[in-house]
Amino acid sequence: MRPISPSVLRPYVCPSCRTARFSKRRFGSKPAPVTDIYDVICVGGGPAGLALLAALRASPATSKLKVALVESQNLDKSRSWKLDPQHFSNRVSSLTPSSVSFLQKIGAWEHLDVARTQPYQAMEVWDGETGSKISFDWSMETSPFEDLRTVATMTENTNLVRALLSRIAASGDENLSIFSESTVSSIENGGSGEADGPDLSAWPVLSVAPTGNSTSSPSRIAARLLVGADGINSPVRRYTDIATEGWDYQRHGVVATLSLADQVPTIFPVGSRTAYQRFLPSLGGPIAVLPLPNNHATLVWSTTVENAAYLKSLSPGAFVAMVNAAFRLGMPDLQYMMRMERPSTSITDLDEDPHESELTWRLQHTPSVPQLPPMVTGVQEGSVASFPLRFRHASTYISPRVALVGDAAHVIHPLAGQGLNLGLGDVASLSSTIEYAVNHGMDIGDILTLERYTADRWATNAKIGGTCDVLHKLYNVPGQGPVAWGRSLGFEIIDRLPFVKGFLMRNANS
Numbered sequence: 001m002r003p004i005s006p007s008v009l010r011p012y013v014c015p016s017c018r019t020a021r022f023s024k025r026r027f028g029s030k031p032a033p034v035t036d037i038y039d040v041i042c043v044g045g046g047p048a049g050l051a052l053l054a055a056l057r058a059s060p061a062t063s064k065l066k067v068a069l070v071e072s073q074n075l076d077k078s079r080s081w082k083l084d085p086q087h088f089s090n091r092v093s094s095l096t097p098s099s100v101s102f103l104q105k106i107g108a109w110e111h112l113d114v115a116r117t118q119p120y121q122a123m124e125v126w127d128g129e130t131g132s133k134i135s136f137d138w139s140m141e142t143s144p145f146e147d148l149r150t151v152a153t154m155t156e157n158t159n160l161v162r163a164l165l166s167r168i169a170a171s172g173d174e175n176l177s178i179f180s181e182s183t184v185s186s187i188e189n190g191g192s193g194e195a196d197g198p199d200l201s202a203w204p205v206l207s208v209a210p211t212g213n214s215t216s217s218p219s220r221i222a223a224r225l226l227v228g229a230d231g232i233n234s235p236v237r238r239y240t241d242i243a244t245e246g247w248d249y250q251r252h253g254v255v256a257t258l259s260l261a262d263q264v265p266t267i268f269p270v271g272s273r274t275a276y277q278r279f280l281p282s283l284g285g286p287i288a289v290l291p292l293p294n295n296h297a298t299l300v301w302s303t304t305v306e307n308a309a310y311l312k313s314l315s316p317g318a319f320v321a322m323v324n325a326a327f328r329l330g331m332p333d334l335q336y337m338m339r340m341e342r343p344s345t346s347i348t349d350l351d352e353d354p355h356e357s358e359l360t361w362r363l364q365h366t367p368s369v370p371q372l373p374p375m376v377t378g379v380q381e382g383s384v385a386s387f388p389l390r391f392r393h394a395s396t397y398i399s400p401r402v403a404l405v406g407d408a409a410h411v412i413h414p415l416a417g418q419g420l421n422l423g424l425g426d427v428a429s430l431s432s433t434i435e436y437a438v439n440h441g442m443d444i445g446d447i448l449t450l451e452r453y454t455a456d457r458w459a460t461n462a463k464i465g466g467t468c469d470v471l472h473k474l475y476n477v478p479g480q481g482p483v484a485w486g487r488s489l490g491f492e493i494i495d496r497l498p499f500v501k502g503f504l505m506r507n508a509n510s
């Protein structure tokens with residue numbers, strides 16, 4: 001990367017544009033001298049922000065860029081994250097093969113504790129109201145002579161974050177500044193005579209303040225390109241005034257780490273694992289159990305706020321009974337169990353929980369279906385939690401000298417497990433846009449340079465986020481009316497046409 005000379009730092013912007021176009025861009029206010037100028041400043045050290053940094057450091061074209069990361073959490077905790085092999089974090093993402101390939105390409109996958117990840121090759125999806133189902137199974141499309149194709153690989157977010165930090169550390173610390181436990185307290189356009197004279201009036205200048213135990217002093221830093229990877233409430237997005245549309249689903253995603261009964265070993269393909277998702281329209285959304293190593297699994301149950309609160313208040317035994325019931329019982333039975341009184345505290349360990357006895361009794365009167373997951377036998381202590389589910393989409397991902405990636409740009413319903421995959425897709429696209437600009441001597445923060453990124457990603461993300469939104473709405477219509485009939489017909493048609501299923505699986509993985 002060529003050194004930043006004052007002439008490069010002074011792109012021509014006419015005075016009226018300067019005041020009209022840039023003066024509105026401000027998030028907070030805190031004037032002080034600019035202490036440093038970076039090519040790229042990334043706000044947010046979640047998986048998307050760290051992946052961007054790792055990608056820039058991995059490419060020969062961009063590895064010499066002067067980059068900074070600002071993250072409000074303590075990254076040392078993420079670096080030293082450790083759990084024993086029988087325990088798993090409750091925030092787990094299903095990474096598609098494209099996401100895994102990208103992480104391999106930037107050298108991050110080899111830093112991951114792969115023994116804690118779990119690929120799966122098949123997925124059973126069915127409608128709890130009508131019983132219609134689709135089985136997605138890559139073994140249908142895999143010959144015995146090639147490796148089993150995966151639908152996705154389950155990976156704890158903490159494992160991924162630690163791997164990305166380790167990959168960044170392996171790239172050395174030249175031209176790299178990490179502001180951990182530091183928050184962006186304001187972003188504004190710089191002045192025209194800052195830092196030895198460069199005109200920064202069209203450049204974002206960030207005031208970074210230490211938080212918690214950090215001993216570093218506050219700084220004011222300028223970015224040729226500012227990347228917002230700072231999540232749903234993105235301060236970077238607020239600074240740019242980029243509009244966002246969206247709504248809250250009034251649903252929560254209940255997550256937990258589960259233990260499963262022994263699986264019946266598969267004869268062919270050996271070692272293949274399956275994910276299960278059952279739509280429960282009368283309860284507000286689908287329940288999914290996705291495999292983790294050693295007969296563990298992760299739960300994502302999208303349901304109403306009241307149901308989520310109820311589930312979180314249950315004893316471990318009752319919680320496990322509810323999860324097993326949600327895959328096995330009919331809707332009226334399940335609704336009954338969701339309203340059962342919680343047992344009094346006088347229950348001893350020897351007494352069977354009322355939810356467990358209710359499930360045992362009701363199962364005797366419920367016909368079984370072939371696609372059931374193994375019985376859940378336990379829930380890891382302290383792993384039950386819930387997150388509000390929301391939809392957000394920024395009207396564009398770019399503004400002069402600013403780009404948004406990941407949840408800062410879009411937040412979608414988790415029913416297809418695509419949120420982080422879209423974020424990694426953004427990062428792959430933005431890093432290749434920056435690489436292209438560097439290779440062609442272009443200004444990496446120029447809006448014309450960044451157009452390439454937003455053109456590549458916006459429509460793709462809108463399509464996937466929109467599809468998840470429609471599926472959520474379609475699968476929230478309870479009962480056996482015309483919508484349920486239409487859903488059922490759609491499922492059956494897709495299930496019987498292998499080439500349509502193959503097409504859907506390939507698209508879900510791209």
Ligand SMILES: Cc1cc2nc3c(=O)[nH]c(=O)nc-3n(C[C@H](O)[C@H](O)[C@H](O)COP(=O)(O)OP(=O)(O)OC[C@H]3O[C@@H](n4cnc5c(N)ncnc54)[C@H](O)[C@@H]3O)c2cc1C
Pocket residue numbers: 043044045046047048049070071072073092093094095157182183184185229230231232234235253254255300387388405406407408414416417418419420421422423
């Ligand atoms: C229940 C549930 C299940 C999910 N399952 C899946 C799945 O299976 N597959 C999948 O692909 N996705 C899944 N997702 C979505 C996925 O978790 C998110 O899309 C992903 O974590 C977003 O990553 P990110 O880096 O963009 O944002 P975040 O993880 O939100 O990171 C943003 C970072 O910015 C930092 N930050 C914010 N403000 C500031 C500031 N002012 N100064 C400094 N730092 C700041 C924050 O501390 C944070 O570290 C799921 C989501 C939910 C709710």
